[in-house]
Amino acid sequence: MTEPGHWAQAPDYGPAAWPDAGEPGPPEPEAAPVEAAAAAVDPAGPGRPSQSAPGPVAAPRAQDPAPDAAQDPAQDPAPDPEATAAAPATPPAPAPPAPVPPAPSAVVAAPARLGWAADSELSAERLVRRTPRRIFRTVRHRVPDGLTDAIRTPLGRSRRIAVISLKGGVSKTTTTMALGAVLARERSDRVIAIDANPDSGTLGRRVQRQSGATIRDLVAAMPDLHTYMDIRAFTSLAPSGLEVLANDSDPAVSRTFDEQDYRQVVELLSGQYPIVLTDSGTGLLHSTMRGVLELSDQLVVLATPSVDGANSAGITFDWLDAHGFHEEARRAVTVVSGVRSSSSRMIRVDDVVSHFRRRCRAVVTVPYDGHLAVGGEVDPDRMRGRTRAAYYELAAVVAQEFDR
Structure with a gap:
């Protein structure tokens, strides 16, 4: 052996x-x-x-x-003539191949x-x-060309997309980062995500900070900002090409980020960025939320396959209908995010999807992903194949409204 x-x-x-x-x-x-x-x-x-x-x-x-x-x-014995005559003529054996x-x-x-x-x-x-099997896994989860073509729908003007939820801990910030990463990667446009949480947002923690400036600093310096490079000094760039404008997380900050500040920021960014994503807070009654809803072209509502997560998303749609945003609610996209929660009783995802399909334009389910559950930087290349495909589907559904 x-x-x-x-x-x-x-x-x-x-x-x-x-x-x-x-x-x-x-x-x-x-x-x-x-x-x-x-x-x-x-x-x-x-x-x-x-x-x-x-x-x-x-x-x-x-x-x-x-x-x-x-x-x-x-x-050798002498050959037998009769046997020789009876035997058929056979071709000579081929020469043995040369030894290797x-x-x-x-x-x-x-x-x-x-x-x-x-x-x-x-x-x-x-x-x-x-x-190797890993090659087949890559091919199996390859994003269909139809989704990529839909994501690259041309824009006639700047589009504003708001990600909202009445409840925290439902992957609202993660969805903002993942959606922005796919849009920035597949399009040649500038895409920016801003943290509009009136209190203290966490969007700035999901990217490697290249600038210590925040959205409040941008508001203070707004009279001197005229070009893209002037704004770029206040943002951080993710590997996907998505830019992030963080909010203040300093507990010593006493002044809140209000509706007027948000309107000024969005008006400035819309002149330099074709796509502006907003990671909003959870307070629907805050003045900033009024500005987010009135300036947004499309809403993304977050839900989870749990009793409280589905109820919170349902209350969000009820509030939109009751406060004059019925059309915005009808054209919204619901994302059922697979967030593991030991404290919440899980329900069937199909039941949640069937319920919200009657209330909005489309529903996209995103499975649980360990890379996203960590709460760090969002990298589409490190997501599971099914998770990455789900966010590509979400980006394609959102881009269907770009040609309106």
């Missing part, structure tokens, strides 16, 4: 070793093999006829051609260790059988 790691004794996987090609033996000398084989078969020694069976000595292997010119006439010289151990061992054949004519079946 070959010792593991002993590459010098690895088998030869060249064409000559295939089952249907035959195994060539070592080169045969001219006359010596007959006497040597006879001595091995008949213990009487060379030069005497064998006592077991007369006739020519069999070759060492059945597949090796028998020597013809090197036979000794004294040891042993390849260096490094060349032979590498294919044997890796499991690949050394020849260049590897069949498709064997190639598929040896393909």
Whole structure:
């Protein structure tokens, strides 16, 4: 048995070793093999006829051609003329293939260790059988081309999308970051996400900060901001190309971010960014929410497959209908986010989807993902395939409104 790691004794996987090609033996000398084989078969020694069976000595292997010119006439019986005449003429046996010289151990061992054949004519079946499984996982979760084309719908003007929820902890900020990352990656437009939480938002924690400035600093410097580069000094850029305008998380801040501030910020950003995403707070009665709803072209409402998460999303739609935003609620998109919660009783996702399809334009379900549950930076490449495909579907559904 070959010792593991002993590459010098690895088998030869060249064409000559295939089952249907035959195994060539070592080169045969001219006359010596007959006497040597006879001595091995008949213990009487060379030069005497064998006592077991007369006739020519069999070759060492059945597949090796028998020597013809090197036979000794004294040891072979005379051919029978009648048998010779009766036997049909057979073509001469083909010459044995030239022996393959042993390849260096490094060349032979590498294919044997890796499991690949050394020849260049590897069949498709064997190639598929040896393909790593991770390649098939990538192909299985590849985003359909139709979604990508929908995401790239041309824009006639700047679009404002607000992500809202009456309840916290339902992946509202995560959805804002993931949706913005897909839009920024698949489009050639500038996309920015702003934290409009009137108290203290967490959007700035989901990206590597390149600027310590906040949305309050932008409001204070607004009279001197005229170009994109002036605004860029206040934002942080994610790897996907999404820009983030963070909010203040300092507990010492005494002045709140109100509706007037939000309107000024959105008016300034709409002149430089074709897509503006808003991560709103949870207070529907706050003055900032009034500005978010009135300036938004499209709403994304968050829900979860739990009793309290579904009820909170339902109350959000009820509030929109009761305060004059019925059309906005009808054209909204509901995202059922798979957030694990041990304190909430889970319900069937299909029931939640069926309920909200009667209240809005579309419903998208996003499965639980460990990368997003950590609460750090959002990278679509590190999401599970199903999660990434779900956010691409959400971006495509949102982009359907771009040509209105």
